[in-house]
Amino acid sequence: MAGGIVEKPASGEVIHPKVHYLNASKGLKSWLVTLDHKRIAIMYLVAVSVALLLGGFWAVLLRTELLGPRDMILSNDWYNRAFTLHGAVMVFLFIIPGIPASLGNFILPMQLGAKDLALPRVNLMSWYLYVIGLVFFLAVLFLGGLDTGWTLYPPYSSGRDIQWNLILSYTAVFILGFSSILTGLNFIATMHKLRPKGMSMYHMPLFLWALYATSLIQVLATPVVGLTLGLSLVEHMFKIGIFLPQYGGDPVMYQHFFWFYSHPAVYIMVLPAMGVQSEMIATFSRKHVFGYKAIGWSSIAIAAIGFLVWGHHMFVSGQSPTAGIIFSLLTFFVAIPSAIKVFNWVATLYKGSIDFKSPMIYALSFIYLFGIGGLTGLFLASIATNVHLHDTYFIIAHFHMVMVGSVLTAFLGGVHYWWPKMTGRMYNETLGRIAAVMVFIGFNVTFMPQFVAGTRGMPRRYANYLDEFTIFHQISTIGAYILGAAVVLQAGYLLHSLFKGKKAPPNPWGAASLEWQATSPPDFHNFTEKPIVMGAYDFENWELVSEDAGYRLKREVVETGKSLSKVH
Amino acid sequence: MSTSVAEHETRHEALPARPKELAMHFDTLHQQYSTGKLAMWLFLGQELLFFCGLFTAYAVYRGNHQEMFHYAHYFLDWRLGGLNTVVLLTSSLTAAWSVRCAQLEQRKGLLITLALTFLCAGAFMVVKYFEYSHKLHIGAVWGSNFGVATADLPPALLEKYPGMTGQQLQLMGMGTFFAIYFCMTGLHGIHVLVGMGLYAWLFVRALRGHFNRRYYGAVDNVALYWHIVDMIWIFLFPLLYLIG
Ligand code: HEM
Ligand SMILES: [Cu+2]
Numbered sequence: 001m002a003g004g005i006v007e008k009p010a011s012g013e014v015i016h017p018k019v020h021y022l023n024a025s026k027g028l029k030s031w032l033v034t035l036d037h038k039r040i041a042i043m044y045l046v047a048v049s050v051a052l053l054l055g056g057f058w059a060v061l062l063r064t065e066l067l068g069p070r071d072m073i074l075s076n077d078w079y080n081r082a083f084t085l086h087g088a089v090m091v092f093l094f095i096i097p098g099i100p101a102s103l104g105n106f107i108l109p110m111q112l113g114a115k116d117l118a119l120p121r122v123n124l125m126s127w128y129l130y131v132i133g134l135v136f137f138l139a140v141l142f143l144g145g146l147d148t149g150w151t152l153y154p155p156y157s158s159g160r161d162i163q164w165n166l167i168l169s170y171t172a173v174f175i176l177g178f179s180s181i182l183t184g185l186n187f188i189a190t191m192h193k194l195r196p197k198g199m200s201m202y203h204m205p206l207f208l209w210a211l212y213a214t215s216l217i218q219v220l221a222t223p224v225v226g227l228t229l230g231l232s233l234v235e236h237m238f239k240i241g242i243f244l245p246q247y248g249g250d251p252v253m254y255q256h257f258f259w260f261y262s263h264p265a266v267y268i269m270v271l272p273a274m275g276v277q278s279e280m281i282a283t284f285s286r287k288h289v290f291g292y293k294a295i296g297w298s299s300i301a302i303a304a305i306g307f308l309v310w311g312h313h314m315f316v317s318g319q320s321p322t323a324g325i326i327f328s329l330l331t332f333f334v335a336i337p338s339a340i341k342v343f344n345w346v347a348t349l350y351k352g353s354i355d356f357k358s359p360m361i362y363a364l365s366f367i368y369l370f371g372i373g374g375l376t377g378l379f380l381a382s383i384a385t386n387v388h389l390h391d392t393y394f395i396i397a398h399f400h401m402v403m404v405g406s407v408l409t410a411f412l413g414g415v416h417y418w419w420p421k422m423t424g425r426m427y428n429e430t431l432g433r434i435a436a437v438m439v440f441i442g443f444n445v446t447f448m449p450q451f452v453a454g455t456r457g458m459p460r461r462y463a464n465y466l467d468e469f470t471i472f473h474q475i476s477t478i479g480a481y482i483l484g485a486a487v488v489l490q491a492g493y494l495l496h497s498l499f500k501g502k503k504a505p506p507n508p509w510g511a512a513s514l515e516w517q518a519t520s521p522p523d524f525h526n527f528t529e530k531p532i533v534m535g536a537y538d539f540e541n542w543e544l545v546s547e548d549a550g551y552r553l554k555r556e557v558v559e560t561g562k563s564l565s566k567v568h
Numbered sequence: 569m570s571t572s573v574a575e576h577e578t579r580h581e582a583l584p585a586r587p588k589e590l591a592m593h594f595d596t597l598h599q600q601y602s603t604g605k606l607a608m609w610l611f612l613g614q615e616l617l618f619f620c621g622l623f624t625a626y627a628v629y630r631g632n633h634q635e636m637f638h639y640a641h642y643f644l645d646w647r648l649g650g651l652n653t654v655v656l657l658t659s660s661l662t663a664a665w666s667v668r669c670a671q672l673e674q675r676k677g678l679l680i681t682l683a684l685t686f687l688c689a690g691a692f693m694v695v696k697y698f699e700y701s702h703k704l705h706i707g708a709v710w711g712s713n714f715g716v717a718t719a720d721l722p723p724a725l726l727e728k729y730p731g732m733t734g735q736q737l738q739l740m741g742m743g744t745f746f747a748i749y750f751c752m753t754g755l756h757g758i759h760v761l762v763g764m765g766l767y768a769w770l771f772v773r774a775l776r777g778h779f780n781r782r783y784y785g786a787v788d789n790v791a792l793y794w795h796i797v798d799m800i801w802i803f804l805f806p807l808l809y810l811i812g
């Protein structure tokens with residue numbers, strides 16, 4: 001059969017589609033009521049980027065305040081509000097929905113060769129729920145902010161007199177939780193029911209395995225935080241006495257409920273990031289990913305064990321010592337599947353032909369930063385050291401290593417990796433590399449000193465500190481500024497590329513998963529011809545045409561419709 | 569590009585017979601139906617975990633305050649609870665029946681069973697209303713708001729424990745029991761209301777003749793939801809009303 005999306009003229013000239021999903025229909029309304037997963041993904045990408053900038057704004061304020069040991073720019077009250085809003089916005093609005101709802105939404109059906117997610121309306125609904133949550137948090141800001149910490153522990157939160165900012169915050173997290181559940185069940189249904197013939201679970205790209213594990217957690221853990229915050233809302237309004245000790249309730253139960261969700265939630269954050277990581281590492285090593293099954297199943301193992309370790313946030317809360325020991329042991333277990341992944345990525349690099357494109361630089365930073373983040377998790381998992389380190393900057397540094405160092409890094413890497421596919425444009429590669437290196441350096445400068453300050457006793461959540469910690473804080477603030485500058489730089493060249501960037505070929509990187517068989521940007525129906533189903537890492541099916549024209553499928557593959565790979 | 573023969577066939581088969589209910593991203597009605605059903609099961613799993621938190625709270629407080637729960641059960645009338653159980657079980661039957669009617673394209677039967685399910689749900693809420701208003705009236709409510717005059721205590725309680733006063737119960741922390749009681753039954757009640765909305769919606773769609781032998785997923789999925797709402801009540805009833 002002639003034509004089709006994969007067969008390019010022998011000269012290597014690339015066909016750029018005139019009509020694609022971005023211009024198939026026009027006007028704001030065509031976006032706001034769209035059921036197209038690609039457009040919803042773009043709307044999510046815009047929304048989570050707004051959240052990222054908002055959270056980042058608070059971070060810069062916090063770090064600036066900490067330049068000196070006494071008050072600098074924020075009153076103590078506003079310092080409390082700043083770290084609460086920073087944490088809440090980053091966790092609930094950026095990092096949890098970030099990768100799955102934006103990149104996942106776009107890529108998941110395409111990697112399956114499908115036309116859409118299983119439930120397009122539900123998908124759109126989850127975006128609207130998300131936006132309502134975002135608006136509520138903005139409203140909280142104008143209603144005087146929130147100063148309870150992102151964890152909203154009672155009695156400090158719900159035990160107070162009734163106030164709008166708390167009511168809105170509880171409702172917002174509840175609604176956002178719902179949005180997340182809907183995304184999760186949609187993903188699972190899609191992966192089970194829309195997988196093409198010839199693609200078994202073991203042929204799916206690892207990004208999809210990661211999203212599968214993430215979705216399981218979203219569906220099974222999120223309702224619990226929904227209930228917890230729903231109860232907190234009722235408690236706040238009617239003082240019913242479930243969590244509030246002054247009315248006969250138990251605040252430690254709140255902590256159990258909260259972490260029963262919020263620990264698995266850290267894997268909602270990191271698993272999709274690990275999925276992006278697996279794609280980038282394999283593509284830019286041009287090598288079949290090492291230990292496919294180990295990486296895939298370790299995602300599931302992380303999801304499963306992740307449900308059993310929440311008590312490690314409560315070693316000093318007064319939970320029973322026996323429970324503490326069990327939770328400590330289980331927490332050590334969760335590090336095993338995490339380490340399996342890291343070893344497999346490193347093994348994939350071994351003897352690969354490594355290409356230092358911007359996404360790869362993020363991928364390599366990820367390995368390093370996640371390594372440190374995960375290993376410091378083990379310090380915190382052993383009870384004796386935890387008692388010393390709990391609520392210090394060591395914790396702050398630990399979870400920023402994993403949440404920012406790994407998740408944000410993978411998010412940025414993924415945005416660069418799929419940018420040509422999503423927008424049809426190439427960004428400036430040199431600036432891309434500079435920004436990637438800046439993120440890495442800025443990040444280390446920000447958080448390494450915090451480990452040291454933490455072990456020396458600098459507690460978290462304080463606006464003022466002892467003089468001896470000044471140097472650590474100042475270095476850290478400089479790092480934060482570098483990081484901020486990198487994000488601004490990225491926003492600059494990415495937006496610029498939308499208008500002035502070179503047109504992207506269908507497959508600029510030579511990646512082998514199915515989305516690269518579509519045009520850039522894809523057609524409204526994703527594929528104009530059914531893609532040839534092949535293993536996600538069968539790079540030998542693609543050959544380089546030229547730097548500008550990217551890669552194309554080899555003739556034999558097009559003619560036989562079969563992968564050349566012997567791995568499967 | 570050459571597609572395999574099998575692919576060609578499915579494509580051509582799917583094209584002419586494309587029914588109007590089939591969304592653009594599915595190949596067959598069956599695929600669409602089973603996708604909807606899987607999503608519904610996942611949603612129901614989510615619902616169970618949603619309630620799990622409350623059941624955990626129940627277990628913890630009951631473990632720690634046996635006596636409180638014991639005294640509390642006198643405040644609940646097992647006859648009203650039992651009546652509601654029967655009403656809900658009946659509605660589960662009519663819900664299941666409605667699915668059967670939809671599958672067999674029995675239009676009249678479908679409309680009747682949908683309406684009956686809706687009415688049963690309504691009856692449940694009416695009984696609930698009387699239960700709630702009585703408790704609110706005597707002050708058998710949550711947290712520190714709990715305050716029942718000794719004269720208003722349930723007669724059976726006074727018979728068994730003469731000399732018991734409302735204040736004693738308050739000091740015992742009875743408010744916590746009622747916090748849990750109202751949260752659990754309230755949340756369940758909200759689900760019943762949602763169910764009523766869904767059945768009203770199905771009824772309108774059935775009137776317009778939307779369902780047929782090959783397209784009845786909505787009736788099926790709402791019935792699944794309704795069974796879960798029922799099932800949760802089957803646990804709530806003994807745990808709250810029958811703990812003498
Ligand atoms: C290798 C696996 C990991 C282990 C063993 C581990 C261990 C721990 C422990 C024991 C704590 C409690 C410290 C305390 O409060 O005393 C903790 C806190 C935390 N971890 Fe991890 N962690 C791991 C991975 C992650 C990942 C992947 C993320 C997120 C993407 C994460 C995010 C957090 C957060 C947000 C907190 C603190 C929350 C707060 O108190 O505000 N951790 N971790
Ligand atoms: Cu944790």
